[in-house]
Amino acid sequence: MSPHNRMDENMANRRSALKALSAGAVAVTGWPLMAQERYPTKALRLVVPFPPGGGTDTVARAVAQRLAIALGQAVVVDNKPGAGTTIGLSEVARSTPDGYTIGIGGTSDPLLPLLYDNLPFNPERDLVFVSTLASSTIALAVANNVPAKSVSEFIAYAKNQAASPLGYASVGVASPMHLAGIHFSAMSGAPLAHIPYRGTGPAINDLLGGHVPAAMLGLPSLLPHARTGKLRILGVASPKRSPLATDIPTLSEVGVKDFDAGFWYHVIAPRGTPKAMVERLRFEIDRVVGNSEMKESLAIAGFEALTLSPEESARSLKLETEKWARIIRENNIRGS
Template sequence: MSPWLRRAGTGLATALALSLAATPALADSYPSKPIRLIVPFPASGATDLLARAIAQKVSTSIGQQIVVDNRPGAGGAIGSDMAAKAPADGYTLLIATTSTHAIGPHITPRLPYNTETDFTPVSQVATATNLLLVPNSLPVKNVTELIDYAKKHPGQLNYASSGPGTVVHLTAEAFKAQAGVFITHIPYKGTALAIPDLMSGKVHVLFDSIVSGLPHVKDGKLKGLAVTSLKRSPLVPDIPTVSESGLPGFESDTWFGIYGPKGLPAEIVNRLNAEFNKAIQAPEVKDRLARLGAEPVGGTPAQFAAMVKKDSARWGKLIKERKIVVD
């Protein structure tokens, strides 16, 4: 063999070896700097509290800080859009919810992104029931009394939401439809911003996530009339479900999950999936989630995507039937 061919063969072999080594090297070297986790809702709300509880554990495990970045507004669309347009390098993630990825596509016709094609699913992390909250000043003690009061005072009650098109908004609309009552919608940029007005009686009803709503009930600042899951929450077994309180079959839960931008390399997806699954099963994180009213879920990216698709179809049906549109 000529020296030229020998050198060429050696060069090809070296290039092939480097190519084969590139994929595991990417996973091994990631992450090499802090990761931004976008929370598309305000600080101190359900999504924010849960994100911080999990991010702290993942940060310790991967040796890099996960920086929680609150970007509220437009029912979660502002923060979600930022994540969708970020580089697909694993250094910008999004904690999404039922509101952003199961409801948003059906209720907001001009979203600047496609929830199915502009994101890479990483893992579902938790689920939580919602809690029907009213101010202490409202003279009702249960769901039946709330419905009766609304019927006797048409147009006088209003409800807060974390923004048009959120699960908080749609849960209230589902409640109105099944109960046959009219309650005016007052949207906020997040439920944390609505809580003071609820306490003061400026707004009268809020279907908040139990994650952020329960502490105010425990402190005696608000009344929790019911939970929206089909079964009572073990965290508050004395609070009945909406279903058993006069609206049979009523159900609404909130899921939380991690996404990256589209095109996120599989090696990074798998690394992140493993880290988040491990974090939510850690005893201290499970305890923190339980105190927040959430349950860890986990699973594969494919399982997460399938769950979102099914949930999206359910909410899409309600939105179509109620003719709900957000401009």
């Protein structure tokens, strides 16, 4: 279940609470005003488990810039990519829980113990949720040398290639895009073979060149090429149409009923970080993400601002984890 369906009904209440806080009212989150005045007293480090220049890094830097203004201290982005985000997340998990190291996590974090042996940390045990940031939409796209012009035609075309399953590109083994492709194949009956790439750029280049027939990739990266006719986007893997491209149908509405493979990013901290500091960070990050200028910046980068309470996030994350864990086990997927 995607968190978006619950987001609208909760935004009004959250805006009212934030307005009251910003006006100097008693903090509804429970952290005292004295704690707000004492923290932070030095720069914060924001660990990003992805390389510089990508969509997540862009979002992180936009948030860091505005969060620094809100906190009155620098927020330094520290890129720690590799090993399916485990290098960066491990860096956060083993940091001193003093409120000065935070990181970017995602809906795939709880799945890491299923994918990697000897993981040096446990996401549930060693990391604590701070605040949601943004969601991004996965899309199914095909190269121009593929005759399918719709999802139903693509499914039929893939079934006709059953002797040699049609390949689809993703950004890597066990990535949300990889799992979305497996989920799509199982729900639609279209035989597909995964072709992992080390990043969006190489995957799109091969899709544009017709070297790979299809791809499950982030919608923002595909859109510019679709707009110029260099590839075709058949549908988005979310329960509702993306505000980035309302003309593109969801996979659910054009043939794969109830298909949902959305994902989102959030801010995390080492377990043991003082509650008052977590609450202060949550308050400021929610306020930053809820700002209209920030929403526009996120949209340009291909993300949709997402503000969920810890309880809402935990419920959605539990459902997502159960769904993808089942797919990982059934298909014996291992991280690379």
